[in-house]
Amino acid sequence: xxxxxxxxxxFRIPLLNDSVSAGFPSPADDYTEENIDLNEHLxxxxxxxxxxxxxxxxxxxxGIKDKDLIIVDKSLIAKPGDIVIAMIDGEFTIKRLSIKNDxxxxxxxxxxxxxxxxxxxxxxxxxxxxxxxxxxxx
Amino acid sequence: xxxxxxxxxxxIDANNFYAxxxxxxxPNLRNKPVVILSNNDGCIIARSPEARALKIKMGTPYFxxxxxxxxxxxxVLSSNYxxxxxxxxRLMNLLKNYCEEIEIYSIDEAFVSISRPNDKNLYPWxxxxxxxxxxxxxxxxxxxxxxxxxRAKIANKLAKNIDYSAGIFDLARTRNENNxxxxxxxxxxxxxxxxxxxxxxxxxxxxxxxxRDMDENEIIKKLGIVGKRLQLELKGYKCxxxxxxxxxxxxxxxxxxxxxxxxxxxxxTQALAIHAIKASEKMRxxxxxxxxxxxxxxxxxxxxxxxxxxxxxxxxxxxDDTNSILKIVVELSKxxxxxxxxxxxxxxxxQDLTNSKYLQQSVINYKSQKDLKKSAILMRTIxxxxxRFNNNAxxxxxxxxxKSWTMNKNFLSRSSTTDIxxxxxxVK
Numbered sequence: 339x340x341x342x343x344x345x346x347x348x349f350r351i352p353l354l355n356d357s358v359s360a361g362f363p364s365p366a367d368d369y370t371e372e373n374i375d376l377n378e379h380l381x382x383x384x385x386x387x388x389x390x391x392x393x394x395x396x397x398x399x400x401g402i403k404d405k406d407l408i409i410v411d412k413s414l415i416a417k418p419g420d421i422v423i424a425m426i427d428g429e430f431t432i433k434r435l436s437i438k439n440d441x442x443x444x445x446x447x448x449x450x451x452x453x454x455x456x457x458x459x460x461x462x463x464x465x466x467x468x469x470x471x472x473x474x475x476x
Numbered sequence: 477x478x479x480x481x482x483x484x485x486x487x488i489d490a491n492n493f494y495a496x497x498x499x500x501x502x503p504n505l506r507n508k509p510v511v512i513l514s515n516n517d518g519c520i521i522a523r524s525p526e527a528r529a530l531k532i533k534m535g536t537p538y539f540x541x542x543x544x545x546x547x548x549x550x551x552v553l554s555s556n557y558x559x560x561x562x563x564x565x566r567l568m569n570l571l572k573n574y575c576e577e578i579e580i581y582s583i584d585e586a587f588v589s590i591s592r593p594n595d596k597n598l599y600p601w602x603x604x605x606x607x608x609x610x611x612x613x614x615x616x617x618x619x620x621x622x623x624x625x626x627r628a629k630i631a632n633k634l635a636k637n638i639d640y641s642a643g644i645f646d647l648a649r650t651r652n653e654n655n656x657x658x659x660x661x662x663x664x665x666x667x668x669x670x671x672x673x674x675x676x677x678x679x680x681x682x683x684x685x686x687x688r689d690m691d692e693n694e695i696i697k698k699l700g701i702v703g704k705r706l707q708l709e710l711k712g713y714k715c716x717x718x719x720x721x722x723x724x725x726x727x728x729x730x731x732x733x734x735x736x737x738x739x740x741x742x743x744x745t746q747a748l749a750i751h752a753i754k755a756s757e758k759m760r761x762x763x764x765x766x767x768x769x770x771x772x773x774x775x776x777x778x779x780x781x782x783x784x785x786x787x788x789x790x791x792x793x794x795x796d797d798t799n800s801i802l803k804i805v806v807e808l809s810k811x812x813x814x815x816x817x818x819x820x821x822x823x824x825x826x827q828d829l830t831n832s833k834y835l836q837q838s839v840i841n842y843k844s845q846k847d848l849k850k851s852a853i854l855m856r857t858i859x860x861x862x863x864r865f866n867n868n869a870x871x872x873x874x875x876x877x878x879k880s881w882t883m884n885k886n887f888l889s890r891s892s893t894t895d896i897x898x899x900x901x902x903v904k
Contacts (some may be wrong), residue, residue, distance in 0.1 A: 385566040386612035388501075389899045396904055408902065413612045423902065425503040430902040451904070461507060465614075 380470055386413035388466065390423065390430065397421070397432055399447035402471045408432070410466035418442065421468040426459065432468065482591045484598055484621050484648065485718065487628040488571060488605075489585035491616045491636075491643075494522035497563045498553055500614035501892040501900060509550040513538050516733045517554055517884040554885040560584075562893045566613050574605045577718045587625055589718050602644040621646040625716045626709035629666040630684060634659065648712070657685035657710075667706050672699060684710060728764070730755040731823020734881040737776070738819045743881050744773060745809040749874045751824045752805040756798040759826055760859055765794035766826035769801060771808045776820035787811040794830050797851045798858075801826075802872065 381387045390408045400421060402408070408423070416422045418437040423430055424444060433444035433454060444454035456462055490496065494512045499505045509527035511520045519537045530548055532541065538552070545552055564583045572578055575588035592598055602619040609617050620632025627647050634656055635645035650656060661683050663673035668687075675698060681687050688710040695703040705715040730751040738744050748771050759766060772786035787808045795801065805824060858870050890898035 383612070385569045388893060389896065391899050391901045393901050393903050407896075407899075412614065415611075425506055426904075428504040428506065429904060430503050430900055431904045432902045463506070465503075 380409060381411075383411050383413045386466075387411050387469075392432060392471070395448055396451040397434075397447040400434060401473075402432065402447070402468075403473055405474070407472040408468055409470040409472070411469045412466040414467040414469070416464045416467050423465045423468060424454075425463045425465050426454065426461075430465070435464070483623075483714070484590050484592055484646075485624055485628045485714075486575070486588050486590060486598075486602070486622075487581075487585065487620045487625070487632040488588060488617050489632060490567060491618055492522060492524055492528075493563075493584035493615070494555065494560055495524035495527070496615050497559050498556070498889055499524060500563075501559065502889065505551055509548065510553065511545065511550055512553050512555050513887065515555060515883060516735060517886055518733075521555065552887050554888040556889045556891070558891045558894050559889065563613060563615065567609065567615060567617075570609060570612055571605070574601070574608070577720050579718045579720060587628065587718055596649065598646055598649075599644060602646075603642075606643055616643065618643045619645075621648065623648050623712045624709045624714040625718075626666050626706060627712065630657070630660050633664060654685050657688060658683045660684040662687055665706070665710075667702070672703075726827070727829060728755050728758050728762075728766075728826040729823055730758070731772075731821060732883055733821045734819065735884045736881055738773075738822070738881045739815065739817075741810065741813045741815075743879075744813055744819060744822060745806055746874055746877065746879065747822050747881060748773075748805050748809045748824055749802055749872065751822070752801050753798055753872060753875065755824050755826050756796055756801050756855075757859060757862070759796045759829070760832075760855060763832045764826075764829045765796045765832045766801075766829055767791045767794040768827040769804050769808070770825040770827055771805055771812060771822070772825070773812050773819045773822040775817050781817055783814065783817040785812040785814070788827070790828075794828070794832075796832060797855060798872070799851065802874070 377384070388410050390410060392402055392406045392408055393404060395404055402421070410423050414420075416435050418435055420435050421432065422435045422444070423432055425431075431444070431454070433446055436443055436445040436453075442456060444456075446453055495510045498510055498512070499508075505524075507526065508524070509530055509532070510524040511527050511532060512522035513519065514521045517538055519535055520532065520541070521534065523532055523534065527550055530550065532545070532550065560583060567584070568578065568580050568586060571586055571588060575590045577589040579587040581587055590598065590601065593601075598621050602621065606617055606619060609615055618632055618635045620628050620630070620635050621644075622628040622631045631645045631647040634647065635641045635643055637659070638645065647653065647656065662668055662676045662681060663670070665684055665687065668676070676682075676687065679690075679694070681690055688707060690707065692704065692707065695707055699706075708715050732747070732751065734747070738747065752769075752771075768788055768790050770786055770788035772784070774784035775781045789804050789808060791804075861870050890900075892898055892900050
């Protein structure tokens with residue numbers, strides 16, 4: 339059951355193996371820490387953190403690829419340089435909040451995709467700030 | 477009993493909560509009229525501000541307004557309780573950081589206590605918490621402040637109705653309190669039910685100010701201590717405390733309306749079995765066991781047949797074992813079944829709950845103890861598998877036969893915040 343328990347905790351990686359041969363206690367027992375919990379290390383504001391999935395290559399130069407898992411913290415105030423999620427024209431968009439000639443715009447990190455200027459749009463909402471992207475190599 | 481002027485109580489609630497949750501996680505719904513339907517897609521239970529502006533009424537049966545909604549291009553959604561529950565959990569946890577005590581009153585409202593700063597002005601606090609909640613989860617809240625719960629509720633209403641209030645109203649810090657109390661009709665006061673309201677109207681008491689100033693003896697004679705307490709709260713005394721630690725649940729209920737009325741015993745049994753499996757799982761997740769298992773079924777409130785029955789079984793040893801509970805529920809379903817009636821709703825209740833951690837089995841011999849342990853391991857394994865591979869990876873055969881009665885949820889949005897398979901996609 340124990341190995342099953344740890345398989346369940348998807349984000350937990352056991353640091354030490356607690357199966358011990360009968361007789362002597364492991365000398366490491368006293369040093370056994372809890373598991374590494376990625377939620378704890380990656381997410382500082384759990385109540386304002388949301389997960390999204392990227393489709394497409396518009397942020398490839400920022401290292402964000404198709405199918406990557408994106409962790410977004412809505413509590414953060416976006417500043418220039420941040421990668422942000424915006425709601426534009428009924429869709430979620432991922433871009434880098436950038437500044438040029440004292441004007442904010444959303445920059446695509448891929449030359450084949452257009453940047454986005456706030457000028458011609460009334461209804462744009464910066465929805466949250468991207469704090470991590472998780473890419474699978476499998 | 478007169479409260480020290482430093483303590484305030486606020487009633488904080490989310491505006492258009494269900495619709496806001498949906499609009500916040502689906503860019504397509506932003507700034508669009510959205511309505512949410514009740515369980516079984518029956519009638520409208522929530523509207524976005526845009527839908528309100530179209531004069532779509534709460535409680536309207538969906539079938540009556542379907543065409544109109546279509547014409548007006550209103551987005552129609554089934555209620556998505558995994559989304560609303562998750563957003564509620566986020567909201568309440570955020571609120572905890574900004575008040576002294578919190579009593580979660582419903583999925584989208586909470587009473588909180590907060591002490592006043594030196595200048596007694598709580599508007600900066602309220603403004604801060606309001607913008608913070610919006611920034612963190614995209615939900616707009618209304619903050620009503622008063623000396624007690626009844627007046628906080630009234631303040632919250634005023635905050636919603638007064639244009640210049642910006643979602644915040646402090647009833648304890650207003651100069652013309654009488655004018656504001658006059659705007660609240662008696663039937664809108666927290667704790668005044670329909671009967672009480674009718675009685676008050678017949679006595680010529682129309683609004684909160686008149687109730688506050690009504691003859692005390694007359695209130696006590698008719699409404700007893702409850703009425704007196706209500707009047708005292710209207711006057712600014714504190715009678716009802718913040719209930720921080722709601723008593724642990726006394727029962728667990730799982731019940732659903734049927735999509736189409738049920739007349740066959742097999743269908744009723746199947747529905748109850750499915751509810752029982754869910755209820756047992758809920759109990760185990762909270763380390764609870766039940767020693768009184770109850771099932772009930774009833775006909776529609778709107779039908780001329782008015783039939784309702786329940787049956788229960790008391791157990792010597794409390795249990796959380798799905799197999800034992802299923803056996804009992806299947807037997808009980810025969811007791812409440814009646815072929816002459818069309819059932820519109822059925823459910824199971826797990827009552828007399830005890831904490832399984834401290835449980836004593838009354839008569840235990842070695843064999844039954846072994847069996848108990850075996851069943852506990854089996855249940856735990858099933859729960860873990862279902863958690864790992866999403867709901868109902870493993871379940872009981874009775875749930876798998878065709879169902880003719882399931883609830884209509886034709887317009888359900890995704891579990892965008894709680895299920896990795898359903899998280900929103902960024903397309904550009």
